[in-house]
């Protein structure tokens with residue numbers, strides 16, 4: 503048993519809780535670190551226990567707190583998943599979390615758990631290309647329609663006239679991938695509360711504000727504090743942080759939503775395996791120091807890019823000026839600008855590709871939030887599945903490059919960017 507009382511635990515910071523919360527060494531031979539519970543199934547002490555555990559998993563009777571409900575089968579519960587979920591919930595200051603095998607599994611399971619055929623969504627565009635495809639094609643084929651509005655300060659005004667009695671959710675990525683546009687989550691929540699859906703069939707009787715917080719990561723923004731009902735992560739990014747694991751997280755406070763997430767994860771089978779959960783738990787221990795170093799580096803890199811003659815515009819939260827319309831949203835929703843930078847290079851695809859092909863320290867790869875710096879071309883890569891019109895209206899043009907800044911020495915990163923920008927003339931040979 504932990505020597506900390508519940509009240510003492512509650513006053514500790516997430517970076518402290520990330521080292522011990524949710525794990526009792528005395529249940530595992532005194533091991534300081536959680537072992538990997540590589541088991542698909544768990545033995546019941548007696549048949550009556552098995553009956554009770556199943557009844558609680560089905561939501562019958564009056565179940566005890568989730569961690570005391572008894573282990574059944576690793577698609578339903580497993581200690582490694584629970585330790586990870588407790589620690590992510592502590593980061594986010596939310597009641598509970600469910601872990602998934604990928605960010606897409608978390609998003610898809612959440613949307614299937616909260617929408618029914620005939621329901622409508624409002625989506626602030628752009629969103630990650632996979633999410634866009636899921637909503638535009640897969641959910642549409644199940645009779646769930648989406649209205650897209652551009653992310654940014656005008657998103658609530660554009661969204662309000664689109665709300666109908668069938669609207670079930672407002673889906674936001676803030677900052678949006680890949681252009682770092684910010685949307686006012688609190689304002690969207692006000693709209694959601696003002697227009698509670700009249701039609702029956704919703705999981706809850708209100709419009710849900712669902713926020714994918716992958717781009718900011720849990721260190722610099724906690725969307726539930728400003729009104730999100732469900733917070734989603736690709737844990738592959740900042741939470742995993744080393745480009746060596748794929749995972750996802752969904753968090754909520756409302757017990758009805760949490761029960762819907764639990765049931766749909768068990769039905770659809772999108773949980774992570776215990777080793778994935780263990781890796782993500784280990785990564786959480788260094789989340790804050792990684793994110794802070796990445797952010798320090800990103801600020802240096804953004805300032806450099808903004809001063810380079812071959813760069814037309816830099817989109818980075820750390821460069822927002824108080825006069826910028828999104829600055830007030832930034833101050834309300836973020837404690838730091840994070841480490842994702844997008845910028846428009848002068849020219850088009852040939853100039854952008856030449857720049858990318860000349861990078862030597864940055865890896866030319868999709869994904870973000872890892873210890874190493876990555877560069878990619880959203881129009882040709884992560885967002886290539888969008889229609890040309892949708893790309894254009896979200897500013898995902900052929901001159902846009904996205905950088906994810908890692909923990910390297912910032913002078914080395916700037917050296918690399920400078921040499922790639924200066925040599926990156928179209929038609930020049932790529933170095934061997």
Ligand SMILES: Cc1ncc(COP(=O)(O)O)c(C=O)c1O
Pocket residue numbers: 604605606607630632633675679714716717735736737738748749750869
């Ligand atoms: C903002 C955002 N959400 C969700 C995802 C999907 O996550 P995963 O690749 O872990 O399925 C990504 C992936 O890049 C992303 O950038």
